[in-house]
Amino acid sequence: MKKIGLVGGISWTSTLDYYKYINQSINEKLGGLNSAECIIYSLNFSDIQDRGWTNSYDLIFNACKSLISNNVDCIVLCANTAHLFADEIQSKLGTPIIHIASATAEEIEKQKLREVGLLGTKFTMEMDFYRNKLKEYNIGTIVPSEKKDIEEIQHIVKNELGRGIINRESKLKFIRFANELIERGAEGLILGCTEIPMLIDQKDFDFPVFDTTKIHVEGIVNFALNE
Numbered sequence: 001m002k003k004i005g006l007v008g009g010i011s012w013t014s015t016l017d018y019y020k021y022i023n024q025s026i027n028e029k030l031g032g033l034n035s036a037e038c039i040i041y042s043l044n045f046s047d048i049q050d051r052g053w054t055n056s057y058d059l060i061f062n063a064c065k066s067l068i069s070n071n072v073d074c075i076v077l078c079a080n081t082a083h084l085f086a087d088e089i090q091s092k093l094g095t096p097i098i099h100i101a102s103a104t105a106e107e108i109e110k111q112k113l114r115e116v117g118l119l120g121t122k123f124t125m126e127m128d129f130y131r132n133k134l135k136e137y138n139i140g141t142i143v144p145s146e147k148k149d150i151e152e153i154q155h156i157v158k159n160e161l162g163r164g165i166i167n168r169e170s171k172l173k174f175i176r177f178a179n180e181l182i183e184r185g186a187e188g189l190i191l192g193c194t195e196i197p198m199l200i201d202q203k204d205f206d207f208p209v210f211d212t213t214k215i216h217v218e219g220i221v222n223f224a225l226n227e
Contacts, residue, residue, distance in 0.1 A: 008043070014195050018076070
């Protein structure tokens with residue numbers, strides 16, 4: 001089994017899911033008392049929020065370096081937005097980064113979809129790093145068109161889900177945002193923030209929903225077990 005290095009704390013609530021899902025999956029595959037060999041470097045999310053994501057490269061990079069010094073075989077960035085730095089960090093450090101957008105694109109390909117809606121942090125929705133990775137697989141993305149909706153999504157993710165707060169009113173807003181993307185031509189929906197599945201999931205919709213946390217975990221476990 002390969003050793004997994006997880007950069008977590010971004011936020012701690014979704015890092016809990018990563019740890020749980022990775023270990024559950026490995027135990028399901030191997031049985032007995034088997035679990036993941038992993039190391040978690042949990043960042044203080046407040047430090048990133050104070051700096052802003054675009055100014056947090058060194059925090060993510062140094063966390064990766066610390067994990068590599070402990071001989072991990074791969075790096076996992078436990079947040080969609082952190083993949084803003086994924087390609088650059090991998091090119092500098094060499095250790096494989098299991099990319100969440102690549103894993104998601106491969107899953108979308110299996111369902112033969114060409115256009116998907118994307119809900120995530122404002123950075124994931126507004127910047128091009130995530131959409132460009134999907135474009136490599138010839139998958140187009142649609143994001144909310146209203147600035148106020150993007151700000152509302154960001155507020156809920158940061159101030160509610162990032163603190164483990166689940167609000168029914170916020171759930172209804174996310175369902176509305178998702179349906180609006182479908183009305184604009186999306187064939188499915190990417191939950192492009194690892195906290196969003198705390199609020200909505202496949203059972204809330206009658207179109208394909210891609211839970212990036214669980215999809216990412218599947219790629220991580222397959223790598224760890226050489227599958």
